[in-house]
Amino acid sequence: MKILKLEEGSVNKESAVISLLPEDKEDLFTLYQIIDEEDELIFKKKFSTRKDEDSKKTNTDLVLLKIQVVSSEFDINDEFLRYKGKTVTDDTGRANAEVPVGKFISFTVNYSYPFTVIKQTFDKHSRQLLNEACNPEGKSDTAAVALQEGIAHVCILTPSSTILKQKIEYSLPKKKRGTDIMKYDEKTEKFYRGIYNAMNKYYDFDKLKMVILCSPGFYAKTLMEKVLQYANEDRNNAILNNRSRFLVAHCSTGYMQGINEVLKDPAYSSRLSDTKYSKEAMVMDDFLKHLDDDDYKSWYGETEVFKASELGAIDSLLLTDTMLHSGNIKERKKYLDLMDAVERNGGDVYTFSTLHDSGEELDKLTGIACILKYPLPDLDEDLEDFD
CATH class of the missing domain: 3.30.420.60 (eRF1 domain 2)
Structure with missing residues (x-):
C-alpha cells in the first residue's frame, strides 16, 4: 500500500483524510476493513454526459467524484472491491462539478489510480491495519x-x-x-x-x-x-x-x-x-482444548468476556475482524477499549479473519472469546440467575 498523504483531524478530532494507492489483494482486504459506511471517497471516473438535451451524442470525460459510502462488495480471490454510494457536496468545489448531489454511483478500486478516503473515525485498529499494509515486513x-x-x-x-x-x-x-x-x-x-x-x-x-x-x-x-x-x-x-x-x-x-x-x-x-499465522492457529487450538476439558479457563460470549476483563483475568483475547468492523461506532469503540484493557493487564489480543477457518469457527462462537489466567467457574452465574 502506498500512502500519498495522511492528514488527521481536518474534519473533526477523530477524522482522517488519506490519499492512497493499493498494490495487491491484501491491500484490498485492508481497505475493506478500514472503509466504513458513511465514510467518503474522492476518485476519478469516466463519466458520460449529453452534449445537449435534444442530442443523442455524449461526451466521455474523466471527472472528479465524491461519494458517501452506502455499501460494499468484496471478493479476495477475484481481487474485486467495489463501493456504492451517493454523491455529496464538496466544500472545495472541485468534485461533483458536473454531477448532481444525491446521485448513486459505484466505484471499483484498482491498482492503477490513487483515491482519497475521508474517514469520520480513524481509530487505533484502523491505524494499525494501515501501518501493517504499508510495512513490507507485514506481508x-x-x-x-x-x-x-x-x-x-x-x-x-x-x-x-x-x-x-x-x-x-x-x-x-x-x-x-x-x-x-x-x-x-x-x-x-x-x-x-x-x-x-x-x-x-x-x-x-x-x-x-x-x-x-x-x-x-x-x-x-x-x-x-x-x-x-x-x-x-x-x-x-x-x-x-x-x-x-x-x-x-x-x-x-x-x-x-x-x-x-x-x-x-x-x-x-x-x-x-x-511465523505470524501459527500463533493464531495455536491459540485457537488452545482455546478449544480448554473448552473440551471444561476446566473453566475458556469462555466465549460478550457478557462473560467483559466480566473476565473487569477482573483482570484474561490471558488471551480472541476477536473476529467483523467485531471491529461494526457499523455501530459505539459498538466498535467498546471492543477497542476492551482490547486496551486486556493489554494493560498483561494479556495478549488476537484478531482473527473470518476468511480463515479459525476465524470462521470463532465467528460461530459469537465472535468473541478468551482464555483466562486462572479458572473462573462462576462467570456465567449472573446469567443463569437472570434466566
Missing part, C-alpha cells in the same frame, strides 16, 4: 504445499486467508506391469516437476521465513528430495541457500485443510514459532 512470511498422490495445492498464507496460487493434478496410472511402471514414473516425475515450477513462480524464497511441505504418507518427503534435486540441476541458489527454511510435515490430507493441521500441531510449534 506474508509463510508458504505451504499440501499434497497427496496425484494432487497438490501450492499456497501462500496471508493475514486474510490461505490463498491457493495453483492446483496441480495428474492422473497417475496403477503399477501392474513393466510398461505401467514406466508410465507411472514418467507421470510422477512430471507431477513433482510441476510443483517445483509453481513454487519458483509464486514464492520469493529470500523473503519467506518458512515453506511447509505437508502430506499423508511420504509424499512431502519425496517432494523435498525432488525440489533439492531440481534446484541442483538448475543451480537455483534461491532454494539451495534457503533449504533450512523448508519444513516437511505430516497431515491427514493433501488438501488445504492439511495446512491448518500442521499449524496447530504442537510437534511443529518450535519451528513455526517465528
Whole structure:
C-alpha cells in the first residue's frame, strides 16, 4: 500500500483524510476493513454526459467524484472491491462539478489510480491495519504445499486467508506391469516437476521465513528430495541457500485443510514459532482444548468476556475482524477499549479473519472469546440467575 498523504483531524478530532494507492489483494482486504459506511471517497471516473438535451451524442470525460459510502462488495480471490454510494457536496468545489448531489454511483478500486478516503473515525485498529499494509515486513512470511498422490495445492498464507496460487493434478496410472511402471514414473516425475515450477513462480524464497511441505504418507518427503534435486540441476541458489527454511510435515490430507493441521500441531510449534499465522492457529487450538476439558479457563460470549476483563483475568483475547468492523461506532469503540484493557493487564489480543477457518469457527462462537489466567467457574452465574 502506498500512502500519498495522511492528514488527521481536518474534519473533526477523530477524522482522517488519506490519499492512497493499493498494490495487491491484501491491500484490498485492508481497505475493506478500514472503509466504513458513511465514510467518503474522492476518485476519478469516466463519466458520460449529453452534449445537449435534444442530442443523442455524449461526451466521455474523466471527472472528479465524491461519494458517501452506502455499501460494499468484496471478493479476495477475484481481487474485486467495489463501493456504492451517493454523491455529496464538496466544500472545495472541485468534485461533483458536473454531477448532481444525491446521485448513486459505484466505484471499483484498482491498482492503477490513487483515491482519497475521508474517514469520520480513524481509530487505533484502523491505524494499525494501515501501518501493517504499508510495512513490507507485514506481508506474508509463510508458504505451504499440501499434497497427496496425484494432487497438490501450492499456497501462500496471508493475514486474510490461505490463498491457493495453483492446483496441480495428474492422473497417475496403477503399477501392474513393466510398461505401467514406466508410465507411472514418467507421470510422477512430471507431477513433482510441476510443483517445483509453481513454487519458483509464486514464492520469493529470500523473503519467506518458512515453506511447509505437508502430506499423508511420504509424499512431502519425496517432494523435498525432488525440489533439492531440481534446484541442483538448475543451480537455483534461491532454494539451495534457503533449504533450512523448508519444513516437511505430516497431515491427514493433501488438501488445504492439511495446512491448518500442521499449524496447530504442537510437534511443529518450535519451528513455526517465528511465523505470524501459527500463533493464531495455536491459540485457537488452545482455546478449544480448554473448552473440551471444561476446566473453566475458556469462555466465549460478550457478557462473560467483559466480566473476565473487569477482573483482570484474561490471558488471551480472541476477536473476529467483523467485531471491529461494526457499523455501530459505539459498538466498535467498546471492543477497542476492551482490547486496551486486556493489554494493560498483561494479556495478549488476537484478531482473527473470518476468511480463515479459525476465524470462521470463532465467528460461530459469537465472535468473541478468551482464555483466562486462572479458572473462573462462576462467570456465567449472573446469567443463569437472570434466566
